[in-house]
Amino acid sequence: MHQKYISKKYDILSTSISINSLNWKIILFVFALLIPTEFSLNFVELRLTVYRLLLLLAFVPCLIKVMHDKNFKILAADWLFLGYAGWVLLSLILHLGIVGGMKSGGILMIESFGSYLLARSFIRSEGEYAGLVKLIFLIIIALSLLSIPEFLIGKNLFRPNIEHLDFRFGFVRAFGPFDHPILYGMYCASAVSLVLYVPIRNMQDMGTHIGRALWVTIAAFISISSGALAAAIVQFALALWRKLFGGFSAKWRLLLIVIFILYLIIDSVSNRTPIHVLLHRLTFSQHTAYYRLEIWKWGTRNNVAENPWFGIGFGEWVRPEWMHSSSIDNFWLVIMIRYGLPSFVLLALGIFLLFFVVKGRSLLSGPVRMMRTGWCFSLIGLIVAGCTVHFWNQMHVWFFFLLGSGAWIASKGDCASSNLPRK
Numbered sequence: 001m002h003q004k005y006i007s008k009k010y011d012i013l014s015t016s017i018s019i020n021s022l023n024w025k026i027i028l029f030v031f032a033l034l035i036p037t038e039f040s041l042n043f044v045e046l047r048l049t050v051y052r053l054l055l056l057l058a059f060v061p062c063l064i065k066v067m068h069d070k071n072f073k074i075l076a077a078d079w080l081f082l083g084y085a086g087w088v089l090l091s092l093i094l095h096l097g098i099v100g101g102m103k104s105g106g107i108l109m110i111e112s113f114g115s116y117l118l119a120r121s122f123i124r125s126e127g128e129y130a131g132l133v134k135l136i137f138l139i140i141i142a143l144s145l146l147s148i149p150e151f152l153i154g155k156n157l158f159r160p161n162i163e164h165l166d167f168r169f170g171f172v173r174a175f176g177p178f179d180h181p182i183l184y185g186m187y188c189a190s191a192v193s194l195v196l197y198v199p200i201r202n203m204q205d206m207g208t209h210i211g212r213a214l215w216v217t218i219a220a221f222i223s224i225s226s227g228a229l230a231a232a233i234v235q236f237a238l239a240l241w242r243k244l245f246g247g248f249s250a251k252w253r254l255l256l257i258v259i260f261i262l263y264l265i266i267d268s269v270s271n272r273t274p275i276h277v278l279l280h281r282l283t284f285s286q287h288t289a290y291y292r293l294e295i296w297k298w299g300t301r302n303n304v305a306e307n308p309w310f311g312i313g314f315g316e317w318v319r320p321e322w323m324h325s326s327s328i329d330n331f332w333l334v335i336m337i338r339y340g341l342p343s344f345v346l347l348a349l350g351i352f353l354l355f356f357v358v359k360g361r362s363l364l365s366g367p368v369r370m371m372r373t374g375w376c377f378s379l380i381g382l383i384v385a386g387c388t389v390h391f392w393n394q395m396h397v398w399f400f401f402l403l404g405s406g407a408w409i410a411s412k413g414d415c416a417s418s419n420l421p422r423k
Contacts, residue, residue: 018127018131018134019131019134019135019138020131021127021128021130021131022122022123022128022131022132022135023122023128025054025058025118025122026118026119026122026123026128026132027135028054029051029054029055029058029115029118029401030132030135030136030139031139032049032050032051032053032054033051033187033394033397033398034139034143034177035049035050035051035177036158036159036177036178036179037049037179037393038159041053044103045103046103046107049393051394051397052107052110052111055110055111055114055115055118055397056110056114058114058117058118058121059110059114059117062114062117062118062120062121063117065121066078066117066120066121073410073411075353075354075357075407075410076350076353076357077350077351077353077354077357077407078120078407080346080347080349080350080353081112081113081116081346081347081350081400081403082113083346083350084112084113084343084346084347084350085108085109085112085113086109087339087340087342087343087346088105088108088109088112088339088343089101089102089105089106089108089109090105090310091105091310091311091313091338091339091340091343092104092105092108092313092314092339093105094310094313095310095311095312095313095314095315096313096314104314111396111397111400112396112397112400113400115397115398115400115401115404116400116401116403116404117404118401118404119401119402119403119404119405119407120404120407120408123404123405123408124408124411125408126365126367126368126371128408129198129371129405129406129408130198130367130371132405133191133194133195133198133374134198136191136194136195137191137194137195137212137216140187140188140191140215140216140219141215141219143176143177143184143188143219144188144215144218144219144222146158146176147174147176147184147219147222148222150172150174150175150176150222151171151172151174151222152171152172153172154172156174156175156176158175158176158177159175159177162175168224169224171224173223173224173225174222174223174224175223176222176223178393178394178395179392179393179394181223181224181225182223182225182227182228182389182390182395183392183393183394183395184222184223184225184228185220185221185222185223185224185225185227185228185229186220186225186227186228186231186382186385186389186391186395186398187394187395187398188216188217188219188220188222188223188228189216189217189220189227189228189229189231189232189235189381189382189385190231190378190381190382190398190399190402191216191378192213192216192217192220192231192232192235192236192377192378192381193213193235193238193239193373193374193375193376193377193378193381194374194375194378195209195212195213195216195374196209196210196212196213196235196239196374196377197209197370197371197373197374197377198370198371198374213236216232217232217236220232225389226288226388226389227385227386227388227389228385230381230384230385230388231381231382231384231385232381234377234380234381234384234385235377235378235380235381238377238380238381239377241255242373291323291329292329292330292388294320294323295319295323295328295329295330295333296330296333298317298318298319298320298323299317299319299328299330299333299336299337300333300336302317302318302319303317303318303337304333304336304337304341306318307337307340308340308341309340309341309342310339310340311336311337311338311339311340311343312337312338313338313339314338317337327390328390329388329389329390330386330387330388330389330390331386331387331389331390331391332344332348332386332387334390335347351379351383351403354403354406354407354410355376355379357410358372358375358376358406358407358409358410359372359376361409361410361412364409364412368409368412371406371409372406372409375402375405375406375409376406378402379402379403379406382399382402386399
């Protein structure tokens, strides 16, 4: 019944779902993310990867397009994401001076708000969005097949001179073309819900939508990253809940109630905090969970609490003597420590409002509703996984691009109250 419904609804898109429906700038950008950083250019002490260079060239044209296109509806989230990028820039200027802050903060603005703008500018319909999902799925198929030799024997076909990390379960953690297995795994895991809820008729020979989601999950597993697996598990859990309670209008409020009740139960019966229990389940070992919990404690109490407004920049963060590594395995905590609490609040509020507007749209066609579900689940998986890993380089850019890729849904339906008036 469910599969028949999806197929029938997607017949209306079968002629438009094609990679050719994508703007060439989007196609170039997606492939640029796969080019190893060894091919970067050094310009005025800046490391310009190919995707950074494309975002630099596209930033002003995309900004003009968004701000002056009469058919383009500006959302409150747009301003909040701009505010986030601006606060990061201001924070780094205060820490590094005008020249250093403009360089580092400017690049981060290009990576975050620039990639969001690029998606906002050129993914504006269900056909373009479905074309993007198709392109991502085909890329992940190719990446997974080409990464098998690395996974089994440590031979990276993209970066032959890469130094691999420790073995896990007797296998090599695959980098693929990315700078770290975490980035490779998170990139693949981000597509689980996208391919699960955007069935494309002319791709049926590759298997069902569930088969595609499983393939993407296996591709993510090649990285043997707990963050990637956490993102995939969260998405499958949300999909299962939606399947079980599909006809219940308050299913998501019910889910929040269940999570709250489980939190109280764990807190009362366990000798560990619920957060510790959750981290243990989302990581490969209790030691890793404990380590990340300590990172959170020291990060919030000894860094964020003492530098709440503008953070500490790229300086060394305060941590216990036995914690030799300076890495912070938490995307959200990194933002708070480096740039201050306001940066996190602006970003979190922007994500929440974008979700709220997109979710609040009614009178959507069947295909758009399915795309909305896939987009929301994908980002929720990344948001949860971001509590256990950091997003940097390609994954940092990809996260903001995915945010912008679903914002077009906000212009669909009958809810227009969230649009800001133009001057």
